[in-house]
Amino acid sequence: MNPLNRDQYDNHFRNNYRSAAYHNPERSWDDYSPAYEYGYASKTGAHRDRDFNEVENDLERGWDKTKANSRLAWSEAKEAVRDGWHVIERGLPGDADGDGR
Numbered sequence: 001m002n003p004l005n006r007d008q009y010d011n012h013f014r015n016n017y018r019s020a021a022y023h024n025p026e027r028s029w030d031d032y033s034p035a036y037e038y039g040y041a042s043k044t045g046a047h048r049d050r051d052f053n054e055v056e057n058d059l060e061r062g063w064d065k066t067k068a069n070s071r072l073a074w075s076e077a078k079e080a081v082r083d084g085w086h087v088i089e090r091g092l093p094g095d096a097d098g099d100g101r
Contacts, residue, residue: 003091009040013084022079027072034070035077038063039084048092052085 001008013036017023023032038059047055059081063074070077 003087004044006040009084009087010036012087013080017080020080020083022076022083024076027076031070031072032077032080034066034068035072035080036084038066038077039081040088042081043085043088043092052082 001012003009003012010033013032014029017029017032017036018025042055042059047058052059056078060074060078063077063081067077072080
């Protein structure tokens with residue numbers, strides 16, 4: 001999978017979100033999709049060269065404006081956003097946060 005290919009990124013998470021440790025079976029793809037979108041947009045945009053932990057508070061503040069119809073509170077969405085972020089990070093040159101992923 002090329003994580004920078006938007007269709008491949010979306011398909012990866014659509015096919016795998018239910019097996020993620022953070023998945024809540026009471027939540028659907030429609031709940032998780034905006035979180036993955038937020039991770040993608042954040043890591044490929046304004047926060048491209050930054051560490052997730054550096055910008056986590058900014059991301060939390062922006063979640064309510066970004067989440068669309070998702071029922072996830074930030075506490076539920078955070079790990080999906082982080083997961084999306086790290087998939088993009090692996091597709092970019094270097095390792096901005098030094099975590100090896």
